[in-house]
Amino acid sequence: MSGVNLHGIWAIYRTEMARTLRTIWQSVATPVITTALYFIVFGGAIGSRMSHVGGVGYGAFIVPGLIMLSLLTQSISNASIGIYFPKFTGTMFEILSAPLNAVEAVIGYVGAAATKSVVIGLIILATATFFTDVRILHPVWMVAFLLLTSLTFSLFGFLIGIWAKNFEQLAIIPSLVITPLTFLGGAFYSIDMLPQPWRTVSLFNPVVYLVSGFRWSFYGLGDVGVGASLGFTAGFMALCLIALAWIFRTGWRLKP
Amino acid sequence: MPAILSIEALGKQYKSGHKALEGVDLSIERGEIFALLGPNGAGKTTLISIVCGTVTRSAGTITVAGHDIDHARREARQRIGLVPQEIALDMFSTVLNTVRFSRGLFGKAPDPAYIEEILRDLSLWDKRHARTMELSGGMKRRVMIAKALSHEPELLFLDEPTAGVDVNLRRDMWALVRKLRERGMTIILTTHYIEEAEEMADRVGVINGGRLLLVEDKDALMRKMGKRQLTLTLQTPLPAIPAELAEWSLVLAEDGLRLIYSFDAQAEDTGMPALLHRLSELGIAYRDLDTSRSTLEDIFVNLVEKAA
Numbered sequence: 264m265s266g267v268n269l270h271g272i273w274a275i276y277r278t279e280m281a282r283t284l285r286t287i288w289q290s291v292a293t294p295v296i297t298t299a300l301y302f303i304v305f306g307g308a309i310g311s312r313m314s315h316v317g318g319v320g321y322g323a324f325i326v327p328g329l330i331m332l333s334l335l336t337q338s339i340s341n342a343s344i345g346i347y348f349p350k351f352t353g354t355m356f357e358i359l360s361a362p363l364n365a366v367e368a369v370i371g372y373v374g375a376a377a378t379k380s381v382v383i384g385l386i387i388l389a390t391a392t393f394f395t396d397v398r399i400l401h402p403v404w405m406v407a408f409l410l411l412t413s414l415t416f417s418l419f420g421f422l423i424g425i426w427a428k429n430f431e432q433l434a435i436i437p438s439l440v441i442t443p444l445t446f447l448g449g450a451f452y453s454i455d456m457l458p459q460p461w462r463t464v465s466l467f468n469p470v471v472y473l474v475s476g477f478r479w480s481f482y483g484l485g486d487v488g489v490g491a492s493l494g495f496t497a498g499f500m501a502l503c504l505i506a507l508a509w510i511f512r513t514g515w516r517l518k519p
Numbered sequence: 520m521p522a523i524l525s526i527e528a529l530g531k532q533y534k535s536g537h538k539a540l541e542g543v544d545l546s547i548e549r550g551e552i553f554a555l556l557g558p559n560g561a562g563k564t565t566l567i568s569i570v571c572g573t574v575t576r577s578a579g580t581i582t583v584a585g586h587d588i589d590h591a592r593r594e595a596r597q598r599i600g601l602v603p604q605e606i607a608l609d610m611f612s613t614v615l616n617t618v619r620f621s622r623g624l625f626g627k628a629p630d631p632a633y634i635e636e637i638l639r640d641l642s643l644w645d646k647r648h649a650r651t652m653e654l655s656g657g658m659k660r661r662v663m664i665a666k667a668l669s670h671e672p673e674l675l676f677l678d679e680p681t682a683g684v685d686v687n688l689r690r691d692m693w694a695l696v697r698k699l700r701e702r703g704m705t706i707i708l709t710t711h712y713i714e715e716a717e718e719m720a721d722r723v724g725v726i727n728g729g730r731l732l733l734v735e736d737k738d739a740l741m742r743k744m745g746k747r748q749l750t751l752t753l754q755t756p757l758p759a760i761p762a763e764l765a766e767w768s769l770v771l772a773e774d775g776l777r778l779i780y781s782f783d784a785q786a787e788d789t790g791m792p793a794l795l796h797r798l799s800e801l802g803i804a805y806r807d808l809d810t811s812r813s814t815l816e817d818i819f820v821n822l823v824e825k826a827a
Contacts, residue, residue, distance in 0.1 A: 268593070274623025278612070285611060353607030357666070360571040361624040362596040518575050519533060 271363040275371025276378075279345050283379050291383060294333045298387045301329050302394040305451060316453050317484045322395035327478040328450030329391070330384050334412050335445055335470070337383050339437050342376035342420030347427055359518060365511030373417045380413035398481065404489070405480035411496050412473055418503035425516050444470045454486045469495060521585035522546045523598075523674050523705045524570065529579035531565055531729075539565040540729045543579070547674075547707060552700055554720035554737075555709045556819060562729040563709035564604060567676050571601045583674065597625055600672030604679040606659045610652035614643055617651060618665045625670035637668050641695070657688045664695070675699065677708040681715060693718055713819060717741070727823045749780040749791055751798075752807040763801055767794050778805075 283290050306322030313321040349355040358368060391397050399405050427433040448470030454462050465471050466487070476492025479485035485492065510517065524547040531540040540562045547553050557563050568574035570581055572588065581588045583595035609617055618634055638644040641661040646654060651662055660680075667675060677696070681689040696706055696719055710716060716723050716737070724734040756775030767790055770779040782789050798805070 268626040270623045270626050270628060274620050277623075278609075278616070278620050281616070282611070349609075352609065353603075353605055354609055356571075356573045356601070356603055356607065357621060357624065359573045360596065360599070360601050362593040362626050363624060364592075514575050518573060 268361075268363050268367050271361060272367050272371045272374075275358075275368065276375045279372060279375030280378065282345070283341075283375075290379065291386060294337060294383050295386055295390055298329050298333060299390055299394070301325070302391065306395055316456075317482070319482050319484070320395065323397055323482075324453075324478075325451055326388070326391045326395065326397050327481050328445075328448075328474050330387050330409075331412065331470070331474050331477050332442075332445045332450050333387055334380050334384050334409070335416050335441050335473075336437055338376055338380040338413050338416035339420035339423060339441060341379050342373055342417040343424035343427065343433055343437075345372045345376055346421050346424035347433055350424075351430075355517070365507065369418070369421065369507060373414065373421050376417035376420060377410070377413040380417065381409055384409050384413070400483045401480045405477070408473075408477045408480055408492075408496075411493075411500070412477070415496055415500040415503065418500060418507065422503060422506055422510075425510055428516075441470075444468050445474075449474045449486055469499065472496070520549065521582065523549045523584055524707070525582045526566075526570070527580050529566070529569065529581065530577045531562075531569060531574070532577045538729050540569075540576075543726075543729075543731050545724065545731060545734065547705060549673075549705055550700065550703055551721045552696065552706045552708070552719055553722050553724065554716035555707065555724050555726055556711065556713065556716050557709070557726035558711060558823060561726045563726055564678055565729075566726070567601070567678050567707070567709060571599055571676060572596060573601075593626070597670065598673045600667035600670065600675045602660075602663050602667045602675070602677050602680065604682060606656070606663055608651040608659060608662060611650060613648050613650055614638070614654070614662055614665075615647040617662065618669050621666040622669040625672075627670045633671070634669065637665050640698070641665050657684065660684070660688075668699075672704075674705045674707070677706060679709055679711075681710070681712065689715075725819060725822050732822050747782055747789075747810060747812050749782070749794075750809045750811070751778040751780075751805040752776060752809075753778065754804040754806050757803070761801060761803075763797060764794070766790075 302322065302325075305325055310321035310325070315321070316324045349358055388397070423433065423436050447465065448468050449465070450470075454465045454471060457465060472487055472492045472495040475485035475487045476489050476496070479489045479492070509515070524545070526543055526545040529540055529543040529545075530538075532538050543562075543566065555563050555566065565574060569576045570583075570588070572592075581595075583598050586594040586598075588595040609620075612620070615634070615638070618638065619629065622629065622634065635644065638647055641664060643658065643661055643665060646658065651659060654662065664677075680692050680696075684692065693715075696708070700706060708715075708719070720737050722734065723737050723740055725732045753776050757771060757778070758775060760769050760771050760778075767780055770781075771777070772779055780791070780794060782791065
């Protein structure tokens with residue numbers, strides 16, 4: 264056999280998607296309900312008393328940030344559990360002994376995790392239209408950001424899954440790093456609203472760039488330039504890929 | 520045709536400094552059943568794991584059907600099936616799905632007829648829609664075998680296939696191994712049950728402390744172990760072996776109190792009844808009589824102790 268192990272990639276992708284379908288309520292209903300609650304509390308109850316941000320109603324303003332919040336957490340948790348679970352149950356031996364190279368394995372696992380994130384992102388977007396008036400100025404860019412963010416953070420989640428030695432470590436980065444950064448990353452406000460020095464400090468928060476770029480694709484306004492947003496996301500993706508290439512070459516935390 | 524598996528100068532040192540394997544050379548012919556015998560911690564599983572790619576090696580080269588496991592990874596690995604010692608299954612998956620998954624993972628197009636055949640062979644067809652976590656331990660083990668066979672490998676590794684398995688299941692496992700061999704499969708199994716090696720293997724390798732101490736045809740080994748001894752404890756010591764007993768090469772031990780007769784257990788005429796008859800004719804009285812058989816276990820224990 265030569266070329267790419269397409270059957271192998273498909274086997275992993277299909278099994279990972281089947282895992283999602285098995286837990287369909289947990290996988291899809293949870294983010295949708297959570298997001299709906301955000302809309303009711305922030306968009307409806309609080310947002311009705313708030314002024315427009317950059318000419319956009321507050322309810323609409325938070326839509327891109329909320330989608331981004333779900334994309335980040337979902338991508339990381341899907342991909343990290345996807346690869347951590349075989350380590351935990353011991354079925355990893357099969358992946359390691361298969362005629363499958365690193366790129367093929369990553370396409371299978373990360374592809375499935377990213378697919379699920381994109382689907383959830385779109386469902387949340389659809390849910391949002393029930394609560395508020397959502398316009399999308401640059402749909403192609405919106406989809407591009409959606410895909411790029413899902414892929415990048417699925418890769419990052421995959422790394423966490425390989426790194427984690429127990430379930431606690433698996434949860435620690437999403438809950439202690441990603442969620443706070445997202446809340447402080449302008450999901451619910453424009454960083455222009457912050458007093459100095461916090462506005463400058465916020466520029467060191469990577470999530471600001473993600474949310475800003477994504478919001479720009481909706482309403483044409485962002486805290487930072489769209490080029491900076493794209494550049495940041497692509498750069499982070501490159502870092503994850505370099506780390507993965509090293510892991511598979513050395514067998515770090517995979518092979519004794 | 521190149522050997523199905525060829526291992527040269529294989530070495531493995533773990534990060535802890537522990538040398539698990541040292542200078543292992545081994546060549547496996549197509550269609551044979553090879554048993555790798557050794558005590559716990561001898562390096563059996565490390566050896567298998569390196570060939571299968573789940574553990575990295577420190578030295579040596581390995582080829583599978585002439586394909587180097589590094590340079591022709593895909594060609595080499597596709598030919599190998601591995602049933603590890605521990606049962607490890609995606610517990611939420613059904614039997615059928617997990618076996619299909621394995622086939623795909625190893626790069627093979629779906630073949631429902633073949634999958635049905637192996638599941639029927641392993642008496643798992645009726646359970647194909649059951650989640651693996653609902654199965655008994657014996658069934659789980661068979662699912663592991665089905666997964667290893669799913670991509671039609673040429674070389675099958677069975678790591679301790681009958682450890683912690685009841686007698687019936689062990690018999691089933693042996694029957695399965697024979698069936699696979701009839702179809703031309705090459706099988707390498709590790710075990711610390713000598714009985715198992717005796718029962719199934721064509722060749723036996725003894726490994727201890729990371730070194731392969733011996734590789735030999737089982738039948739040749741059986742001939743070695745076929746030695747029996749008759750020990751007679753005499754009532755009165757003999758000064759020397761009487762000339763009348765010269766035809767049985769006897770050994771006199773313990774100040775003439777013991778007569779030891781070694782003979783081939785496989786031989787048709789052991790010479791034992793004639794010896795006893797002659798002794799009573801000569802009026803040599805004995806108060807005790809003991810026979811013993813040297814087993815593969817003795818040979819094994821000797822080898823392992825010598826190496827230690």
